[in-house]
Amino acid sequence: MIKGLYEAHLPVSNLQNSIEFYQKLGLKLAWRNEDTAFFWIEEGKSWLGLWEGKEYQTPYHPxxxxxxxxxxxxxxxxxxxxxxxxxxxxxxxxxxxxxxxxxxxxxxxxxxxxxxxxxxxxxxxxxxxxxxxxxxxxxxxxxxxxxxxxxxxxx
Missing domain, CATH: 3.30.720.110 (Signal recognition particle alu RNA binding heterodimer, srp9/1)
Structure with missing residues (x-):
């Protein structure tokens, strides 16, 4: 059934800082727009979405x-x-x-x-x-x- 991660999404306060951080981890940027960036975890298979904006910063369970x-x-x-x-x-x-x-x-x-x-x-x-x-x-x-x-x- 499940073979790996398809996608995960995280809220971020500063998209550019987060892009630099995830690139430092070795992830490849798949695409970005003004307030969203997606990184390949396994290219063509799974990715991580980062969403900048106050509406995404609402506290919730870690x-x-x-x-x-x-x-x-x-x-x-x-x-x-x-x-x-x-x-x-x-x-x-x-x-x-x-x-x-x-x-x-x-x-x-x-x-x-x-x-x-x-x-x-x-x-x-x-x-x-x-x-x-x-x-x-x-x-x-x-x-x-x-x-x-x-x-x-x-x-």
């Missing part, structure tokens, strides 16, 4: 202002260095205090979070192959702890 970008496991391991290299600060997720990427064994995925210039929540996310005997772990694990756990189970 989960409605969130986009997750699919990356590889290896890319996620290097994500903090990459974000810092483009001067984007990672942020902790939820009640966590660490900015480091983490594994959710029970969900079969891993993430790191950051924000765009308007405080919209962004996430780099990948799938993780979880052995059946580890799928009941609900704790969020660091990559190091996860890899040590998986390696100990494979022995």
């Amino acid at each position: 989960s409605l202002r969130h986009v997750a970008f699919r990356v590889t496991y290896q890319d996620l391991k290097e994500s903090i260095k990459w974000l810092e290299s483009i001067k984007v600060e990672p942020v902790p997720f939820g009640r966590r205090t660490s900015i480091e990427p983490f594994i959710r064994p029970n969900q079969g995925n891993a993430s790191v979070y950051f924000n765009d210039p308007d405080g919209n929540s962004l996430e780099l996310m990948c799938y993780v192959d979880v052995p059946n005997e580890l799928k009941n772990i609900t704790e969020k694990l660091s990559f190091e702890k996860w890899e040590n756990l998986v390696n100990s189970k494979l022995k």
Whole structure:
């Protein structure tokens, strides 16, 4: 059924600043007009729409202002260095205090979070192959702890 993201939309306070930010992340501008810009996430498959204007700034729940970008496991391991290299600060997720990427064994995925210039929540996310005997772990694990756990189970 679902193969990836088709589109997501975020409100922005300054379209030009947001265009520069998303280009820094490596997204390609698909088109823009006076108050709207669309970026390809996967060219011809999925895109992100940015909408400038006070009518789009009405407060609402942060989960409605969130986009997750699919990356590889290896890319996620290097994500903090990459974000810092483009001067984007990672942020902790939820009640966590660490900015480091983490594994959710029970969900079969891993993430790191950051924000765009308007405080919209962004996430780099990948799938993780979880052995059946580890799928009941609900704790969020660091990559190091996860890899040590998986390696100990494979022995």
